[in-house]
Amino acid sequence: GENVEQHPSTLSVQEGDSAVIKCTYSDSASNYFPWYKQELGKGPQLIIDIRSNVGEKKDQRIAVTLNKTAKHFSLHITETQPEDSAVYFCAAANDYKLSFGAGTTVTVRA
């Protein structure tokens, strides 16, 4: 099955700086790559996703890039704010089944 590795496991950034989280996947047939944000006591919330026919996607301060050849994808958050503090999960899917990374705890320091 699919194996998704996510790095780093924790990330501390100064408010206003950028944060980058990287993931790799094993199944070359995976074609859908969502990113979820999970706040304490809440369920994962979809923040952005990218499909295998697209190399980059941006939504305001959040961007995701995909390198199918290398089988890795990344989340970029610019101009970080305190409300960006949360656990972020990457995932990869072949058709419907999502396989998640282990998560990155992002802390934005004021």
Added chain:
Amino acid sequence: EAGVAQSPRYKIIEKRQSVAFWCNPISGHATLYWYQQILGQGPKLLIQFQNNGVVDDSQLPKDRFSAERLKGVDSTLKIQPAKLEDSAVYLCASSLGPNSNQPQHFGDGTRLSIL
């Protein structure tokens, strides 16, 4: 649009007892998923329903876990008997359809503690 509803939010039981969780998906979502999220890990799929039929239950420990979605809307997940390693958050998600063209939306989960 109302999100995925789950209850209860918290449950504490002793090992070998039974427990049930309930999920109401987003209106109109034909596909429903149950995930297990152990502390410090990403969610792991337990079972997927398309309407009231099972699409994938390959990761469901069928000797103790069961799930149903009788009328193609609400779903229940049951554990009987519970083991210590079942302590986790149980998340329900739903999507319009079964494939990756339809993003999955999660509820806030039920946090289960086994004593």
